[in-house]
Amino acid sequence: MRVSVLRTGEESYRFVWSFHHILMDGWCLFLVVGEAFHTYFAILEDRKLELAPVTPYSEYIEWLDRQDHAEAERFWRDYFAGFEQQTVLPQVKQLDGH
Template sequence: LKLLVSRHAILRTNFYSGWYGQPLQIVYRHKNPSFFYEDVRGREHAVAEFVAQDKARGFDLSKDALMRVAVFRTGESSYRFVWSFHHIVMDGWCLSLMTDEVFGAYVALLEHKQPELAPVKPYSDYIEWLEHQDAQEATRYWSDYLAG
């Protein structure tokens, strides 16, 4: 998880509102992931209770880690993995990419190998590309595409 957070700036980010009336995004150079582990063998409802509390807790965009991971040992060789995140940092499309990266790196590290991970493109590259797009052309394209 530390590797994932170090590679992806969005996972080291918080969002503040009310800074001179504007939202402000802060990307930290270093931020530890939120990780929780508990052995819950013999407590069959412990994971469900944790999930309910985690959902109720929500996220404070200005100070919380916006991705949380919890691992529960539920048996001699069984575990439950709970991965919570705010939609502002991840969506369903990128979740599979992140999951592949986490477990791919995990398997490599278990085998005492260096994980082979694709280079990360900074979000700023996308913003720069977006700023160079013709807004009128994009509006025309989507209006035509969604007509009817």
């Protein structure tokens, strides 16, 4: 994730926030951007910032470890039943012959 603030004039700025799509999907992008703006406006209005409690990622990993792995495997085997081969992605021909 990369964040930049660029000064474009005496009192004007551009805020550039870029990230790889694997880092944030549409669901979490909404949450992260919402929290960023909530924080920004709290600072602008000189009010106390109140954010929702955050669950550590380690708790999610612990939850995953407690799941029934045999049941999870059955679920995915059933879900993908009938698929005969992998999905083939289109390839781009390179001009240099590689």
